[in-house]
Amino acid sequence: xxxxxxxxxxxxxxxxxxxxxxxxxxxxxxxxxxxxxxxxxxxxxxxxxxxxxxxxxxxxxxxxxxxxxxxxxxxxxxxxxxxxxxxxxxxxxxxxxxxxxxxxxxxxxxxxxxxxxxxxxxxxxxxxxxxxxxxxxxxxxxxxxxxxxxxxxxxxxxxxxxxxxxxxxxxxxxxxxxxxxxxxxxxxxxxxxxxxxxxxxxxxxxxxxxxxxxxxxxxxxxxxxxxxxxxxxxxxxxxxxxxxxxxxxxxxxxxxxxxxxxxxxxxxxxxxxxxxxxxxxxxxxxxxxxxxxxxxxxxxxxxxxxxxxxxxxxxxxxxxxxxxxxxxxxxxxxxxxxxxxxxxxxxxxxxxxxxxxxxxxxxxxxxxxxxxxxxxxxxxxxxxxxxxxxxxxxxxxxxxxxxxxxxxxxxxxxxxxxxxxxxxxxxxxxxxxxxxxxxxxxxxxxxxxxxxxxxxxxxxxxxxxxxxxxxxxxxxxxxxxxxxxxxxxxxxxxxxxx
Amino acid sequence: xxxxxxxxxxxxxxxxxxxxxxxxxxxxxxxxxxxxxxxxxxxxxxxxxxxxxxxxxxxxxxxxxxxxxxxxxxxxxxxxxxxxxxxxxxxxxxxxxxxxxxxxxxxxxxxxxxxxxxxxxxxxxxxxxxxxxxxxxxxxxxxxxxxxxxxxxxxxxxxxxxxxxxxxxxxxxxxxxxxxxxxxxxxxxxxxxxxxxxxxxxxxxxxxxxxxxxxxxxxxxxxxxxxxxxxxxxxxxxxxxxxxxxxxxxxxxxxxxxxxxxxxxxxxxxxxxxxxxxxxxxxxxxxxxxxxxxxxxxxxxxxxxxxxxxxxxxxxxxxxxxxxxxxxxxxxxxxxxxxxxxxxxxxxxxxxxxxxxxxxxxxxxxxxxxxxxxxxxxxxxxxxxxxxxxxxxxxxxxxxxxxxxxxxxxxxxxxxxxxxxxxxxxxxxxxxxxxxxxxxxxxxxxxxxxxxxxxxxxxxxxxxxxxxxxxxxxxxxxxxxxxxxxxxxxxxxxxxxx
Numbered sequence: 001x002x003x004x005x006x007x008x009x010x011x012x013x014x015x016x017x018x019x020x021x022x023x024x025x026x027x028x029x030x031x032x033x034x035x036x037x038x039x040x041x042x043x044x045x046x047x048x049x050x051x052x053x054x055x056x057x058x059x060x061x062x063x064x065x066x067x068x069x070x071x072x073x074x075x076x077x078x079x080x081x082x083x084x085x086x087x088x089x090x091x092x093x094x095x096x097x098x099x100x101x102x103x104x105x106x107x108x109x110x111x112x113x114x115x116x117x118x119x120x121x122x123x124x125x126x127x128x129x130x131x132x133x134x135x136x137x138x139x140x141x142x143x144x145x146x147x148x149x150x151x152x153x154x155x156x157x158x159x160x161x162x163x164x165x166x167x168x169x170x171x172x173x174x175x176x177x178x179x180x181x182x183x184x185x186x187x188x189x190x191x192x193x194x195x196x197x198x199x200x201x202x203x204x205x206x207x208x209x210x211x212x213x214x215x216x217x218x219x220x221x222x223x224x225x226x227x228x229x230x231x232x233x234x235x236x237x238x239x240x241x242x243x244x245x246x247x248x249x250x251x252x253x254x255x256x257x258x259x260x261x262x263x264x265x266x267x268x269x270x271x272x273x274x275x276x277x278x279x280x281x282x283x284x285x286x287x288x289x290x291x292x293x294x295x296x297x298x299x300x301x302x303x304x305x306x307x308x309x310x311x312x313x314x315x316x317x318x319x320x321x322x323x324x325x326x327x328x329x330x331x332x333x334x335x336x337x338x339x340x341x342x343x344x345x346x347x348x349x350x351x352x353x354x355x356x357x358x359x360x361x362x363x364x365x366x367x368x369x370x371x372x373x374x375x376x377x378x379x380x381x382x383x384x385x386x387x388x389x390x391x392x393x394x395x396x397x398x399x400x401x402x403x404x405x406x407x408x409x410x411x412x413x414x415x416x417x418x419x420x421x422x423x424x425x426x427x428x429x430x431x432x433x434x435x436x437x438x439x440x441x442x443x444x445x446x447x448x449x450x451x452x453x454x455x456x457x458x459x460x461x462x463x464x465x466x467x468x469x470x471x472x473x474x475x476x477x478x479x480x481x482x483x484x485x486x487x488x489x490x491x492x493x494x495x496x497x498x
Numbered sequence: 499x500x501x502x503x504x505x506x507x508x509x510x511x512x513x514x515x516x517x518x519x520x521x522x523x524x525x526x527x528x529x530x531x532x533x534x535x536x537x538x539x540x541x542x543x544x545x546x547x548x549x550x551x552x553x554x555x556x557x558x559x560x561x562x563x564x565x566x567x568x569x570x571x572x573x574x575x576x577x578x579x580x581x582x583x584x585x586x587x588x589x590x591x592x593x594x595x596x597x598x599x600x601x602x603x604x605x606x607x608x609x610x611x612x613x614x615x616x617x618x619x620x621x622x623x624x625x626x627x628x629x630x631x632x633x634x635x636x637x638x639x640x641x642x643x644x645x646x647x648x649x650x651x652x653x654x655x656x657x658x659x660x661x662x663x664x665x666x667x668x669x670x671x672x673x674x675x676x677x678x679x680x681x682x683x684x685x686x687x688x689x690x691x692x693x694x695x696x697x698x699x700x701x702x703x704x705x706x707x708x709x710x711x712x713x714x715x716x717x718x719x720x721x722x723x724x725x726x727x728x729x730x731x732x733x734x735x736x737x738x739x740x741x742x743x744x745x746x747x748x749x750x751x752x753x754x755x756x757x758x759x760x761x762x763x764x765x766x767x768x769x770x771x772x773x774x775x776x777x778x779x780x781x782x783x784x785x786x787x788x789x790x791x792x793x794x795x796x797x798x799x800x801x802x803x804x805x806x807x808x809x810x811x812x813x814x815x816x817x818x819x820x821x822x823x824x825x826x827x828x829x830x831x832x833x834x835x836x837x838x839x840x841x842x843x844x845x846x847x848x849x850x851x852x853x854x855x856x857x858x859x860x861x862x863x864x865x866x867x868x869x870x871x872x873x874x875x876x877x878x879x880x881x882x883x884x885x886x887x888x889x890x891x892x893x894x895x896x897x898x899x900x901x902x903x904x905x906x907x908x909x910x911x912x913x914x915x916x917x918x919x920x921x922x923x924x925x926x927x928x929x930x931x932x933x934x935x936x937x938x939x940x941x942x943x944x945x946x947x948x949x950x951x952x953x954x955x956x957x958x959x960x961x962x963x964x965x966x967x968x969x970x971x972x973x974x975x976x977x978x979x980x981x982x983x984x985x986x987x988x989x990x991x992x993x994x995x996x
Contacts, residue, residue: 036739241534
């Protein structure tokens with residue numbers, strides 16, 4: 001057996017453990033009865049600790065050294081070696097005691113965060129958040145970094161991501177998107193939302209619409225499922241078994257459909273992974289930024305386009321004949337693109353969304369570097385919302401307490417949401433150069449050229465390249481926010497006749 | 499750490515693996531999309547092989563020897579040591595090559611059996627069945643036995659079960675139940691099934707009835723689920739997460755309800771396990787015979803009693819107001835107790851069911867001993883059906899090919915179905931002595947005295963004792979078929995005024 005095949009056998013076992021953990025995680029959110037939580041935690045902890053002990057096997061370190069000195073590896077083999085080195089180093093750099101401590105603290109902090117948010121009392125969460133900040137600072141120090149401590153955390157969610165890459169992207173958004181939004185507000189035009197707000201939207205109709213749209217885009221339900229859950233997500237063990245969820249409200253039909261398109265986008269990426277690289281890191285999806293580019297593409301660039309509204313209007317009318325009486329494709333398009341500053345990130349529109357992220361990014365940078373501390377958070381949060389979105393939260397529940405991420409210690413995660421938006425604009429432009437009139441294809445319900453382009457340029461390339469290099473390979477340019485800003489400017493001009 | 503606690507730590511890990519495999523197995527039958535089958539098999543194979551390698555750890559053998567010489571162990575500790583010895587010996591007696599071979603052959607034989615049954619062509623399955631018989635004979639030889647080779651296989655499904663224990667039980671059934679059935683046929687009375695056959699039974703009504711009955715009996719849906727699947731079963735990972743299924747047909751309302759009561763019975767047993775013995779073999783359900791006693795108790799002794807029909811009639815009328823017009827509790831009772839010889843085991847009534855099992859038991863004895871060979875099967879099968887049930891199958895699909903068990907190598911499994919029926923009659927009689935008028939309790943929907951008695955005498959005793967000794971402890975008598983024969987004779991007299 002060669003060093004390479006020995007290494008890949010070890011990695012296959014770790015991958016199977018992750019697949020199983022993926023299924024258990026899905027089941028926990030979607031199917032598990034409430035009393036099962038504590039034994040489920042034991043099952044998942046056993047899987048994680050088995051995976052961790054296999055990943056820290058010193059034989060993997062030896063094999064990596066051998067292979068890093070092997071000049072004959074091909075592109076995929078080099079990709080695998082790079083990715084395994086990354087995981088191995090991360091696994092051995094974090095002491096087992098630390099992993100146990102932060103994972104226990106995660107469970108505790110999620111409980112106090114939930115309570116703090118529901119009671120709108122920051123002080124309930126304050127001590128656990130402070131400790132979590134200390135722990136992630138420590139985590140960053142264990143992992144190591146070249147320039148900034150925050151870089152070590154960013155790298156957890158997109159390989160190679162740094163502040164020096166992100167700062168110019170966010171600067172551009174701040175300087176160009178914030179004024180666009182101010183223009184919309186000043187303009188004063190607001191789409192007519194009466195037909196949406198004044199109707200009751202029956203759940204079975206929403207389910208049929210979600211299912212039909214997801215199938216039409218190309219999701220393979222013989223290799224996946226649609227279910228309902230409190231927090232929509234896309235999970236499951238592997239490309240043959242991709243499971244996404246959405247949620248339904250009878251007062252809002254857009255949440256379930258656009259949630260479905262978002263998660264379908266994630267699901268399509270998973271289903272499109274290169275199957276000859278099953279069980280290999282190079283065959284996996286390439287980090288959270290690229291993943292989000294696929295979900296945002298179908299949710300926003302496609303799903304909120306006028307062409308898509310024209311194609312989907314007959315479906316809307318089929319499933320909601322009474323509610324949709326007299327509603328035109330243009331009405332639908334304007335309503336699904338309502339732009340207005342709001343307090344809650346997950347409900348934000350395409351334009352304001354990235355300012356929510358930018359605020360969190362700036363705050364995280366300052367928190368991790370130590371420029372601000374936990375007690376500064378509510379004040380800094382409110383000042384930034386006032387400055388960039390022109391609104392302020394009446395309380396902390398609608399402000400600094402709204403997101404779960406910090407209670408989980410997931411600092412460095414938020415920026416990948418915005419990266420996804422930027423990448424999706426770049427990818428769509430690149431696809432358009434090859435595919436021609438994508439809008440006409442969408443208007444006819446012909447989604448396969450766009451999907452096939454993504455399969456070819458993104459999905460099938462797995463994680464062979466670093467994410468930024470994959471974007472460059474697919475689009476001809478390194479990550480940039482210019483194309484997203486152009487896309488948004490044009491869309492807002494169309495919507496508001498500015 | 500003492501030897502005992504060291505052993506229990508090792509066993510806990512194996513138990514967690516089994517819990518996870520239990521969840522994956524449930525998901526496979528109920529949720530998994532079709533394309534996921536092959537990677538699911540890899541996940542489950544990895545779990546099984548991890549469990550097997552942990553179970554064959556020679557340190558477990560050393561610890562067992564130490565503990566078997568320890569005079570200070572209490573009843574539970576002795577139970578655990580006995581059960582772990584049993585599992586350890588079985589695990590080390592079967593060579594890894596053999597385990598791989600039989601498990602691969604199982605997958606292959608299940609495919610050819612499915613094809614043979616659907617095409618009604620025994621020859622398609624013949625070679626794989628022959629090989630499977632050879633493999634289970636070999637398995638029995640590896641495992642070892644005192645009297646008969648078949649004993650080694652019986653012990654896989656109920657600890658301590660042997661032909662010398664089973665023969666007298668089946669002899670009694672053959673001599674007493676077969677004539678009862680002949681009397682019913684001769685008598686010629688058949689309940690009016692028109693109200694059942696001529697109605698359409700809407701699935702949502704059946705679902706509500708299943709749910710309501712299961713809740714009323716005592717199943718805790720905060721620690722379990724009800725779903726639909728092709729083959730009803732009760733599974734899931736642990737007592738906090740017990741998942742049973744049923745299946746619905748719009749032409750037959752009894753299949754779903756009695757399937758639900760059957761699986762609820764299994765589920766109640768799982769939910770009633772002694773929680774202070776979590777992760778310990780002594781805390782688990784005590785083999786298939788006792789398990790089946792719990793499912794059969796609620797399905798038949800309770801569910802097909804006149805008292806239960808009186809209690810449940812208002813529910814039937816609530817969920818099927820039109821279909822149930824003019825149907826009395828007595829009509830319902832007679833219809834759910836239709837007794838007539840039929841070809842298919844899983845559709846057989848309470849009286850004829852055990853003759854189906856007896857036939858399979860006699861055939862398995864002869865097959866495993868070598869008294870008959872694979873090519874004798876169709877002929878022997880048909881002769882026995884003719885002799886004991888007075889019917890003959892028009893083809894092998896409705897005859898010798900009907901059950902999946904032999905394709906899985908599960909020889910020795912069938913007898914536990916009948917043991918369950920016998921045990922349930924013994925247990926119900928013993929409970930009656932303490933609880934008084936159980937029928938009156940059932941008529942009032944007061945199921946908790948009976949459930950609590952089972953909790954106390956059976957569920958909470960886990961596997962501390964051998965199954966036969968548990969029956970003796972709970973009922974005062976060793977396993978016997980007398981009480982079941984009496985129960986059946988009395989019921990048939992009531993139903994047919996013989």
